Amino acid sequence: MADTTTIVGGCGHVGLPLGIALANAGAKVTLFDTQPERVAEVSAGKMPFLEWGAEPELTAALGSGRLHATTDPTSIASAEVVIVTIGTPVDEFLDPKVRMFDRAIQGLQPHFRAGQLVVLRSTVFPGMTDRLIEWLDRIGPAVDVAFCPERIAQGYALKELSELPQIVSGSSPTALHRAKALFRLLTNDLVELPPIEAELAKLFANTYRYINFAISNQLYLIARKFDADFARIHAAVTYKYPRLAGFPKAGFAGGPCLLKDTMQLAGFNHNSFPIGQAAMMVNEGLPSALVEHVKATRDLSRDCAAILGMAFKGNCDDHRDSLAYKLRKILTLECREVVCTDPYIADPSFVSLDAALAKADVVFLGACHAEYKDLRPQQPVIDVFDFLPKTPAAAGLRMAG
C-alpha cells in the first residue's frame, strides 16, 4: 500500500475529495496545486467549492496530519504515488486540448523519480495513457503508469468515492497491482480493464448520459410543438414501467464534463460521431428553443426576465459551461432587462431571489436548487425541468405543461 501520495491538481473538484478520502482512509497525502488561493483555503480547512459534507472530512484529514496542501512541485518527487487530476478541456473548435495536457505532463516529468506509480485520474483523450508510457519509457524515469478514471457526481464525491466501484488499469501487472492497492483504500470493488478500454469506458459513460439527456430534450421540444405536456407523458410512461426507468426528465445538460467528453470521443473518432454531435445540437440549442417558444406568444422586448439558478445543475455552485449563462445571453438580446439569482454563486451582478421575483415579468428556471422547490412565482414560468410546483398563474407559459 502506498503511504505517501501527491495529487497534482489536488485542490480541484476531483483532486481534493480524492485527497481527503485517501487521507481519512490512512494514506499520507499532499495536495499540489498551482492556485495559491485554493491552497490557502484548503490549508485553513475551507472547501474552495461546494462538496456536500466535505468540510468536516477536510478538517479531520488536516487534523490527523495526513493531509496538507502546497504550491511546491517538489512535493511530487518525495511521493511514492503521484495522481494527476488536472483539467482536460476542449478548445474553441470543441477539439480536445491534448497538447495542453501533454505540456502539463512534461512540466511534471522532471519531478518524477524512478519507482513511482503515476496514476492518471483526469478524463483523458483515448490513447493518452499508452502515449505517456511510451514517452516515459524513452526519456525516463522508469515509473509505473496507471489510468483510473474518476466517476463521481460533482458535489457528492465523498459519498460516492466509497460507494462506487473503481475502474483500474495499468501499464504492467506491477502498475495494476499498485493501482489496485491504492484504490482498495476506498473500496474492494475494483474493475480491471486495459488502459485504452478504461479511457473509453469513462468517455462512453459520460457520452451515454449526455445523449440520453438529449433524447429527453428533443422529445420535450416535440411535445411542446404540439402543445402536449412532456412531463405528464414522462410521468405516464415511466409509471410502473421498469424498461423506462432510465428515461431522464428534460433539462439543461451543461457543465464541465458531459459535452466536453462527448466532443473528446468525437475528436478521437475523427469527428465522426453523428449521435454525439446531434446530442450537442439538441442540448446546446435548448435555451434558444425555450426563448423562441416564449416569443411565439409574448413580446419579450418589454419584459424583465429573471433566471433562477445559474449553476450548471441544482444544489451546486459550479457555473462552468452552465446553460443558464447561454440563456442569459439570449435573453439579454430579447428582453428589456434580465436579472439573475443563485444562492450558491457569489456574483455582484446577481440579485437576491426576492429582488428577482419583485422585478420579473417572466421567470425562467435555470437550475433546480432545493431552495426553489416550493416556489410559486406569480409570473409566467418557464420550467423545462418540471421542478417547481404548478400554479394557475404560471400555467400560461409553463413549458412543461
Ligand SMILES: NC(=O)c1ccc[n+]([C@@H]2O[C@H](COP(=O)([O-])OP(=O)(O)OC[C@H]3O[C@@H](n4cnc5c(N)ncnc54)[C@H](O)[C@@H]3O)[C@@H](O)[C@H]2O)c1
Ligand atoms: N468535476 C467533476 O465532477 C469530474 C468528474 C469526473 C472526472 N472529471 C475530470 O477530472 C479532471 C479535473 O476536473 P476538475 O473538475 O477537478 O477540474 P478543476 O479545474 O476543478 O481542478 C483542476 C485543478 O488542477 C489545478 N492545476 C491545473 N494545472 C496544474 C498543474 N500543472 N499542476 C498542479 N495543479 C494544476 C488547478 O489549479 C485546479 O485546482 C478533468 O479531466 C475532468 O474531466 C471531473
